[in-house]
Amino acid sequence: MSRSVPALSVQGLAKSFGGAKALRGVNVEIAPGEIHALVGENGSGKSTLVKSLSGFHTPDPGGIVRVGGNDLTFGDPDASRAAGLRFVHQDLGLVEELSCTENLALGRGFTTGFGRRIHWRAEHEAAKQALNSLGYQIDVRRPIGRLSVSERTAVAIARATSTQHGHTHLIVLDEPTVNLPKAEIDRMLDLFRVIRDRGVALIFISHHLDEIFELADRVTVLRDGEVVASRAVAELDQDSLIELMLGRSLRTVQGLRASSAGAPVLTATGVSGQVVRDVSFTVHAGEVVGIAGITGSGRDELARLISGGERFTGRVEVDGRSLPTNRPDAFIRAGVVAVPADRKPNAVLPEHTVRENITISDLSPYLSWGALRRSAERSDVRTLLDNFDIRPANQEGLIGSLSGGNQQKVMLARAMRLHPRVLLLDEPTQGVDVGAQAEVHRLIRSSVAEGLGVLACSSSSEELSEIADRVLIMRGGRVVNELSAPLRADDISAATLSAQKETA
Amino acid sequence: MSTEITSAAEAEAEAASDRPSSGPTQRVRRSLPRLGMDRFSGLYVLVVLVVIYGLWLPDTFLTSETARSVAAGQAITAIVALALVVPLAAGAFDLSVAATLGFSVCLVSWLQGHHTNPILSVLIALAVGVLIGAVNGFVVVVLRVNSFIGTLGMSSLLAAASYWITGGRTLISGFSPALLKAGRAQPVSIPVTVWYLAGVALVLWFVLEHTPAGRYFYAVGANPQAARLAGLRVDRVIVRSLIIAGFLSALGGAILAAQLGLGSPDVGPPYLLPAFSAAFLGATQIKSGRVNVVGTLVAVYLLGVGVKGLQLAGAPSYVSDLFNGGALIIAVALAARASRK
Numbered sequence: 001m002s003r004s005v006p007a008l009s010v011q012g013l014a015k016s017f018g019g020a021k022a023l024r025g026v027n028v029e030i031a032p033g034e035i036h037a038l039v040g041e042n043g044s045g046k047s048t049l050v051k052s053l054s055g056f057h058t059p060d061p062g063g064i065v066r067v068g069g070n071d072l073t074f075g076d077p078d079a080s081r082a083a084g085l086r087f088v089h090q091d092l093g094l095v096e097e098l099s100c101t102e103n104l105a106l107g108r109g110f111t112t113g114f115g116r117r118i119h120w121r122a123e124h125e126a127a128k129q130a131l132n133s134l135g136y137q138i139d140v141r142r143p144i145g146r147l148s149v150s151e152r153t154a155v156a157i158a159r160a161t162s163t164q165h166g167h168t169h170l171i172v173l174d175e176p177t178v179n180l181p182k183a184e185i186d187r188m189l190d191l192f193r194v195i196r197d198r199g200v201a202l203i204f205i206s207h208h209l210d211e212i213f214e215l216a217d218r219v220t221v222l223r224d225g226e227v228v229a230s231r232a233v234a235e236l237d238q239d240s241l242i243e244l245m246l247g248r249s250l251r252t253v254q255g256l257r258a259s260s261a262g263a264p265v266l267t268a269t270g271v272s273g274q275v276v277r278d279v280s281f282t283v284h285a286g287e288v289v290g291i292a293g294i295t296g297s298g299r300d301e302l303a304r305l306i307s308g309g310e311r312f313t314g315r316v317e318v319d320g321r322s323l324p325t326n327r328p329d330a331f332i333r334a335g336v337v338a339v340p341a342d343r344k345p346n347a348v349l350p351e352h353t354v355r356e357n358i359t360i361s362d363l364s365p366y367l368s369w370g371a372l373r374r375s376a377e378r379s380d381v382r383t384l385l386d387n388f389d390i391r392p393a394n395q396e397g398l399i400g401s402l403s404g405g406n407q408q409k410v411m412l413a414r415a416m417r418l419h420p421r422v423l424l425l426d427e428p429t430q431g432v433d434v435g436a437q438a439e440v441h442r443l444i445r446s447s448v449a450e451g452l453g454v455l456a457c458s459s460s461s462e463e464l465s466e467i468a469d470r471v472l473i474m475r476g477g478r479v480v481n482e483l484s485a486p487l488r489a490d491d492i493s494a495a496t497l498s499a500q501k502e503t504a
Numbered sequence: 505m506s507t508e509i510t511s512a513a514e515a516e517a518e519a520a521s522d523r524p525s526s527g528p529t530q531r532v533r534r535s536l537p538r539l540g541m542d543r544f545s546g547l548y549v550l551v552v553l554v555v556i557y558g559l560w561l562p563d564t565f566l567t568s569e570t571a572r573s574v575a576a577g578q579a580i581t582a583i584v585a586l587a588l589v590v591p592l593a594a595g596a597f598d599l600s601v602a603a604t605l606g607f608s609v610c611l612v613s614w615l616q617g618h619h620t621n622p623i624l625s626v627l628i629a630l631a632v633g634v635l636i637g638a639v640n641g642f643v644v645v646v647l648r649v650n651s652f653i654g655t656l657g658m659s660s661l662l663a664a665a666s667y668w669i670t671g672g673r674t675l676i677s678g679f680s681p682a683l684l685k686a687g688r689a690q691p692v693s694i695p696v697t698v699w700y701l702a703g704v705a706l707v708l709w710f711v712l713e714h715t716p717a718g719r720y721f722y723a724v725g726a727n728p729q730a731a732r733l734a735g736l737r738v739d740r741v742i743v744r745s746l747i748i749a750g751f752l753s754a755l756g757g758a759i760l761a762a763q764l765g766l767g768s769p770d771v772g773p774p775y776l777l778p779a780f781s782a783a784f785l786g787a788t789q790i791k792s793g794r795v796n797v798v799g800t801l802v803a804v805y806l807l808g809v810g811v812k813g814l815q816l817a818g819a820p821s822y823v824s825d826l827f828n829g830g831a832l833i834i835a836v837a838l839a840a841r842a843s844r845k
């Protein structure tokens with residue numbers, strides 16, 4: 001294969017969903033043995049591009065994709081694989097209970113002998129060889145679940161590049177380094193270099209700009225479905241890359257500001273979890289403290305820790321009383337009430353009515369002589385359905401019959417009914433349509449006006465800019481910056497991406 | 505030779521199985537709720553069974569004696585089924601209910617054989633039932649053993665304990681007349697076991713439907729993670745459900761000992777399958793999708809009447825196992841269909 005033939009060449013690729021254009025005439029060219037970073041904000045078209053390459057989406061007619069010089073048939077995952085494209089997603093698609101050898105055989109099957117007996121010795125040897133060539137010495141009989149993440153990634157890559165499906169021209173790595181300690185990341189970057197040195201091209205998708213500068217040769221920046229730049233990494237620095245992503249120049253980031261809100265209600269001191277490291281902050285009555293950070297920054301974990309849902313070290317205090325770890329009930333009794341992210345696994349009681357979902361956290365107001373007075377409960381719920389504008393206002397309907405936005409409002413009603421002192425929101429408008437989002441934001445702001453303290457963790461900078469009074473920026477498990485009003489979504493995004501703007 | 509299993513093919517197969525089946529079944533499903541067929545189908549079937557058996561066997565089936573014998577014969581099954589309802593509501597299996605009942609029968613008989621006061625004998629059996637439930641709870645919540653496995657193990661331990669205290673024999677000596685009277689009386693010409701059942705059902709119905717504790721059982725069973733984050737002590741709720749199951753099973757055992765006037769290690773185990781059948785069939789009734797007290801009672805008597813009629817018509821004794829096994833599978837299939845809607 002000649003060096004002059006690009007591993008991947010994309011010309012004029014477009015994709016629209018209904019009327020919305022997710023990709024507008026994208027052109028990218030990647031040489032063999034090149035590590036090519038793909039960056040852009042959420043919704044910039046990265047994943048649409050990747051899914052168009054993988055055959056998951058069929059792009060609009062007119063675009064051309066060539067892999068190793070050959071035209072790619074669109075909308076067919078088998079064709080993408082046959083053409084030499086490989087995809088390693090963040091979850092890696094491995095089966096934890098199976099050994100390395102067995103995982104490598106997934107998707108291609110074992111070589112079998114007489115009576116369909118598996119030649120285990122040969123299989124193990126082949127698996128060992130494949131991993132050795134990537135620089136990993138792994139006992140291939142061990143179940144995948146016992147391996148470190150970089151080792152697992154190596155197995156996933158070994159499987160992706162197995163010769164079973166022909167020559168590999170390009171591997172797409174979708175956020176492979178999320179949630180990893182530094183040493184693991186370094187090891188993984190070495191792994192990617194080994195692959196590159198074999199002449200395979202890599203598309204590296206990451207929100208961690210420092211990794212991109214360390215690893216990538218070239219970078220393509222997507223914004224609103226268009227390629228705004230495709231350059232050698234050496235020509236850029238972090239600030240100029242962020243400016244390309246956001247499409248405007250960076251302003252100097254504001255420093256800390258003393259809070260003008262009411263008395264402190266919740267104080268976290270030196271809180272640490274799996275990713276979160278030594279985080280301290282105070283939430284005052286009558287303010288919304290936002291938490292921003294990219295995936296893997298510890299933003300989502302912090303929300304779970306402060307709701308009492310997971311084990312932490314350090315102190316979380318309300319009124320000077322320290323709260324026990326991993327005890328959501330104790331947090332709720334102390335007035336710290338959470339609306340968790342991922343409504344379905346974490347909040348919804350399926351096959352239960354709206355009424356039962358709203359009142360489950362505290363049934364004591366309806367209790368007389370040990371029995372629940374259904375009428376008192378019903379009238380209470382009727383008021384809440386009205387206040388939170390939950391539709392249809394049918395409290396005996398099953399929770400599953402409501403739209404996502406209304407279900408989220410039910411969860412908000414469940415929390416607010418307890419008259420919390422601190423409301424903890426984790427992705428408060430995830431999976432909620434735009435109209436209901438504004439409604440949820442209005443409900444939050446009106447409670448804050450009455451003296452509620454809110455801690456809101458969100459991956460949406462727009463959302464934080466709308467509801468928060470100040471925003472703590474997390475990175476690598478720590479709070480590295482704090483922004484205060486006037487908050488702009490772009491500033492929040494920029495701060496989450498920029499490691500150099502640390503003022504703490 | 506090599507096998508090719510592409511992930512695409514797997515994904516396709518998955519999508520196919522997720523796709524709701526269309527056609528006649530869907531049409532039937534849509535018309536069912538209008539007739540109330542879903543919630544009250546058990547009552548309809550019960551009526552139909554009584555009519556059919558009544559026309560078929562007017563002399564033997566339509567007698568007060570038959571009614572009494574079905575009512576009394578199913579009362580213990582119903583108590584065990586109700587015991588099972590509580591942990592099932594909280595999402596835990598308790599496969600040890602029948603063994604607890606059996607051990608309780610043996611224990612009461614053994615205590616009677618050793619001239620223990622009848623009231624004390626029953627109280628001891630109840631305390632042991634609570635202890636069994638607590639141990640089940642410890643195994644499930646603290647040792648993190650799957651409840652299905654943990655209580656299966658407990659069931660075997662109790663079977664062994666039953667053999668041990670009876671020496672494998674049937675204990676019949678020393679039963680106090682007062683205890684036997686408490687198990688065999690017929691106030692208002694209704695067998696006393698039916699009265700016991702009515703009491704248990706009433707209390708349990710009140711607890712499950714009208715107290716916070718009942719709400720907590722169902723919430724934990726529906727989504728333990730969500731229940732925990734909403735402030736419920738999920739582990740305690742599960743332990744409590746298993747203790748109630750142990751207590752009610754032991755109570756059933758004490759009543760059965762008083763009724764039979766004997767204790768043997770073979771008494772308990774046959775109650776397991778009918779109890780499960782009734783609890784699961786009951787979950788398709790009255791409050792569809794949830795195990796519940798009234799539905800369970802309907803199911804117990806539906807199964808009891810079905811078996812009794814066939815037996816009176818001269819069917820062999822294994823018809824009971826046939827009926828209960830079939831009902832269990834059909835009930836769970838119905839529940840699975842309901843949850844797919």
